[in-house]
Amino acid sequence: MESTPLGPRPAELQVTELDLDGPDGAVLSFGPALPGGPAVRGGDVYALVRLRGRPVATVVCRVPPGKQPADAVAATARAKLAGREPTAPPGDNALGDDAPGPQEPRDAGRLEGDLPRTSVVVATRERADQLARTLDSLFAQDHPDFEIVVVDNAPATSATQDLVERKYGKRVRYARESVPGLAMAHNRGIAVADGAVIAFTDDDVVADPHWLTALTAPFAADPGLGCATGLILPARLRTPAQILLESHGGFAKGFAAREYDPAHPPADEPLFPFTAGSFGSGANMAFRATALRDIGGFDPATGTGTPARGGDDLYAFVSVLVAGHRLRYTPEALVWHHHRETWQDLKNQAYGYGAGLTAYLTAVLARHPAMLPSLLRKLPRGLAHARTITAHRDAAGAAGPGGHGAQDYPWPRHLSRLERRGMLAGPLGYAKARRRVRGLPLPWDQRARPQGDG
Structure with a gap:
């Protein structure tokens, strides 16, 4: 073996x-x-x-x-x-041991006639085969009114453009963003999108057919909603790296719907809104277009493809809340994510998570300096949270009936060390990235769109 x-x-x-x-x-x-x-x-x-x-x-x-x-x-x-009540906070369950959330009547069908026009933005770079799988799942959506926008980020070849033009034609809008970075690509998508709601997913997911309807229905029900996020589950569990990641929480945030309201901070989250990782993830999120543009979109000095390594989604979540909008997590909005397969992938991911966490906090304070007093008040507990954000994976979880729980596969200490090293590097990475993009205008403020806009 x-x-x-x-x-x-x-x-x-x-x-x-x-x-x-x-x-x-x-x-x-x-x-x-x-x-x-x-x-x-x-x-x-x-x-x-x-x-x-x-x-x-x-x-x-x-x-x-x-x-x-x-x-x-x-x-x-x-x-x-049978009689099971949720006892653990979202994301703390071991593989196969996610507790069901309280059940509410599904209301998405009632709101389908009122669903807002939606733009789905998929940023990609040189992964045409994976992208095709994602786009095929988007064409199976039951949402009545949406468009698909593919943003080709700093492409080295024409593979993505060729795929879109040959296989999908006018059914997919193609845009090119020459500056590398996921936030830059997402901002280009915002500039191109024409929907009242802008949804984002990654090129390594398969979307459930009801995903977009479930993700956008809350916007029709709540005019004060600025952001919605959804459930992310593994598409494959073939390699030890994939099984380890999922056995310690993966990307899932649980099966209970939850609303975050800045006017009524959650009592069980004393660090709110700085613990943005509990709100959702960038592979499954949507924003009211006006709210997203009002906050300036995504910070271009954050995200994959920059020295900051991540944090673009977390920055946007916090910025929307700071602007006074509500955020809702809805588990009915489901995508299946292809986790990284190799140990080197997982090591890179661990470091990137740590760097993205502190980079996003740096971005929040740089762009929202009025939040500094609040952060300082919460700093002692915040430092404790930073120390335990990796250590929680070391706690033994309840294994599923077939095994493969956290107690079977303890989180390797070297991965925790990599996350902590990333945390130390995040602020410097953000500073480097910010110098690179300083002076760049927001894409939707430019008078001319770049070559390649579809």
């Missing part, structure tokens, strides 16, 4: 989903979460559990040889959902 930093190589988990309905938990459907995926066979399975279509939990179980996979997963799901 191959050896890995986790010890013996863990078995691949087959990612799938099933839907339960009725008081006795009858199985309505069971199949691969991703279009065209292989049929589920015996072995370890990671499954999203839906209740009447609504995501409520994830489970991990082992399907014995010869047993129907649907029966095995349904039995595990029924046992888990």
